[in-house]
Amino acid sequence: MRTIQADERPSAAASDRHIARPAGPSAAALSVEALRQVYGTQVALDGVSWQAEPGQAVCLLGHSGCGKTTLLRLVAGIEAPTAGRVLLDGEELSGPQRQVAPERRGIGLVFQDYALFPHLSVLANVMFGLRGGSPATRRAVALAALDRVGMQRHADGFPHTLSGGEQQRVALARALAPQPRVLLMDEPFSNLDRRLRDQVRDDTMDLLREAGTTTVIVTHDPEEALRIADRIVLLRQGRVEQTGAPEALYRHPASLFAARFFCDLNEIPGVCRAGQVETPLGRHAAPGLADGTAVRVCLRPQDIRLTAGAAAATGRLVDRVFLGEAEQLRVAVDGLAMPLRLRRPAAADLPPPGTAVGLAIAGDRVLVYPDAAAAPSPFPR
The missing domain is CATH 2.40.50.140 (Nucleic acid-binding proteins)
Structure with a gap:
């Protein structure tokens, strides 16, 4: 029998499960400290704190409007927070002292609609995010990224010729090609039908675990979060309701919500x-x-x-x-x-x-x- 008090919150140490998979060579620890975001009179985030260890998959989970996507935009650097900090391996990316530009953060982002350029080939889409090196080098890196997600044979095709699952793979290849230290994914599987979604999701997470990439995934689906996350951050109206390992949140929920x-x-x-x-x-x-x-x-x-x-x-x-x-x-x-x-x-x-x-x-x-x-x-x- 378990009684939960309204203000009870399990500690991170007690809640987190051991992460067996190794972190990739470029994976980083991501920390969010007391983030607050206000738009006029609307408080979108109110003192949100959590962290992702190197190589860990963290799910930001909650209903629409709870602040999940706002959090992702702050971590990516698309917006600056009203207060609080975002740190990568202890280095401040957003905060009172500085605001690092998105392209200088070493953070990849996969959008919900994939955001592929329709006028560019699959290969050109993946090459788009690469900077430095010769065209031949960028082409080789992009082809390797496509091969990694099983899409190299579509390199000369265009996004409109691909299925939803194939577009998702191309978007993933484009995000991984620059070898980001952290990968952010905003509802990456929600546009796929259920059977395809399960397969693409499993393949994607297998790839990210093999690479040891630190990953933050936004989702509103509790089953999806339980299935793929090493750690879940459950949000409610701009605040953290509970955070910990999936099994801890399921078996020992800290509130009726x-x-x-x-x-x-x-x-x-x-x-x-x-x-x-x-x-x-x-x-x-x-x-x-x-x-x-x-x-x-x-x-x-x-x-x-x-x-x-x-x-x-x-x-x-x-x-x-x-x-x-x-x-x-x-x-x-x-x-x-x-x-x-x-x-x-x-x-x-x-x-x-x-x-x-x-x-x-x-x-x-x-x-x-x-x-x-x-x-x-x-x-x-």
Whole structure:
């Protein structure tokens, strides 16, 4: 059983997992310190701090308008911050003392729409970002970058002849050709259909891990962040809600907002009495909360199961939705305003709707939050 206080934030040391992959020879540590960005009366970022170690993949995660892209633009040098600093290996790139131009930062950027020049060939697009050296040298570097992403055979073609996945690979080659110390990617896979997106995303991350490139990726998709990140920075209205390794954020969300972001929850309102909350599913520990505190007891659908043995509660099966390898069940329980949602591997032995069923709960995965920490759920009801 775990109770989360509204202001609890796990330390970076406790949250981060060990990064096994080596950093590339040019990979750098990126630090963002107390960044603040104000546009007129609108505060886009308010004291945001996080860091990426050399060779690490960091995901900036959050809803639209939370400040993700603004952060990326500040790191890239496209904008100067109102306050705070951006540092690369301890060198200040943005801050009170200096503002280094984007082209002098050693930072690559892949835009959401790839931003390929339609009038230039694939090879010329990749060569565009290269500076110095002879034309023959730049051509050789660009061809090597295209070969690295499997696109050398398209070197003489033009962007309009390529699929979305192929354009993404060319944009990646263009960003990697100058050997940036850090690579920034703004929703790089969102324009691809789901099946292609999974393949291109896996191939891209394999390449970046092999190269040991420090990478910062903006995404609004929690599943994508869990899948590709070494570290997640979850943003909410211009502030860091929680940061740490993907498993830490999923298993130990620091707030109801964070818990809701990663999973559609069953939420049961209650009141803390003597360190416990009484619910129709039994009592749950709520240490550290004062008597009378309104709370939310939260259970993930996969942490509730049907049982023929000892049960925490009994209910009535409402319906079943077949999802292929999995299925979603709804079970009505006396005392709860809404049916509980359960998720389990698809089975053929499910009793018909209306059948009485027993429910077992993974007690160590129950989350309890003060109700004052509640935010509107990102999932439609």
